Amino acid sequence: MPSMTHEALVELFKNRPTLAAEMLQDALGQPVPAFTEARIVSSDLTEIMPSDRRADVIVVLLVGEQQQPAMAIVVEVQLGVDPEKPYSWPVYVTQTRARHRCPTWLLVVAIDAEIARWCARPIDMGHPGLTLTPLVLGPEGVPVVTEAAQATAAPEVVVLSAMAHGQGEAAEAIGVAFLAAAAGLDEERRTVYWDLVLSSLNAAARRTLEAIMKNYEFQSEFARSYVAKGVEQGRLAGLLEGKAQGVLAFLEARGLEVPAEVRERVLASTDIAELDRWIRRAASVGDARELLATTGS
Template identity: 40%
Template sequence: MPTLEHNALVEMFRDTPELAPHFLATLFHVDVPRHASVAVVESSLDQLIPVEFRADLVLELRDASGALVLAIVIEVQRDEDPDKKFSWPVYVTVVRARKRCGTVVLVVAPGADVAAWAAENIDVGLGFGHIRPLVLGPAVVPEISDPAAAEQETELAVLSAVAHGNGPNGLAVVQAALVALGRLDQEHAAVYFQVIWNGLREPMRQALEALIMERQIEGEATFPPFVQKLIHRGKLEGIREGELNGRRDTLLRLLARAGIALTENESARIQACTEVATLDRWIDNVLGAKTSADVLS
């Protein structure tokens, strides 16, 4: 079932699709084809691949003439799932055959163990061929502890905080990411903050709270105001409401993309829902739904 962290990381690439080829070039040192545009095309993937093999996101890179030069299938993976070793080759071969262009799978896996598992070559039969996913995990994502560098690559700084936030330099990495969030609109910044916070273990949470409280006492406002406000309240009371808002927003976006209209009462019902499990169920229901009644059942 999709989580706030999963959806937020998918939305990161949906909102800024240029990140994917940028990461391929800078982190994996891949020779990305020259391209003039990057576009999200998950609706096309729905037509190409059966529902049981649906990916999180698919991007198309086109050159100046409009010709396809590369397709990138993006998957967010927070746990090991043996089925993925069978579905990822499907993405590559089907998209490549239909679109007539090179295709790669880019897996976002913040956990070191899951990232190592995801990066394994997938043998498609008797050793005669294999698929190699490219994995954005702790071994590839750098530790960004310089606030200036974090502001230049805010999304990468967020991934760095998620991947390395509990490590030896975790406090500096998280601090740099939180400073960088100040350049984003508050909605995106709040979601990314929750993703970072949810990935931190208790000792690091306590260290972060102490650091921000210390900066407040000293009058050094180095963090975005909403972060200072949440920490000042002690136990981040806004986290639960942020999770609910994140799920409501995801549900509404999926409904819009599916062309499913809502009545005023149905919209009010979604906004009034305070049960995470119910919102998660409705999000799952969008897949294959024809009407709003199918979703809100």
């Protein structure tokens, strides 16, 4: 099941159809043909395939009065290693090329440097001379956007910048730049993008931005709703952390060793019902791993 981060990245490319071409040309230095329109088209590639095939985003660059396809870009967001991708990605490229009758490139977006390196490995198709080398947009290729004007002109790029560089020294400047762009967004995009940016920034930058939002003299409805939402989320986070610590304390009090993977899974849970179930189970399991292996109550 795709994660929220995966779906959010996909939405960036859908909301700004030119983004794929911009990243290919500006970030990766790949020549993109002149075009008059970038259009998001159906990513369903099951037309002649026996199994379900669906790319994340497919963009077709159109040219001329007749809006003829000049190039297609298959955009795939990759957050982890998936051994199936070297088999499905070539299918996406060939199917898209056959459908739109134009050169087709594969752009893989990976915000983790290690995953980006894995994605960039050439895919040997087995036929002499036929190798597909994905074009990968990793964190080093994403621009560091710290200027308000640049952020306002391309809000999706500043969101990408926060996701790629939000743990570095430029985090605060990136966040402030996004605030300048947020005013021009519709409510839905503004809320989604703000959540993405804030969750991507380091703790110091996040505190700075939260203070700006709270102390800004003329708060928009978005700012007011964000502050209220933050308070509620803070209460929920405290409750979740307390229950998670209770599960671990119970296991340890019974003398059970708690492996790192169990501890991480418990602390990462955002499901109150799940944590309550684990608290009950912690009283009877003989091994801490059994806590995660059972679906019972």
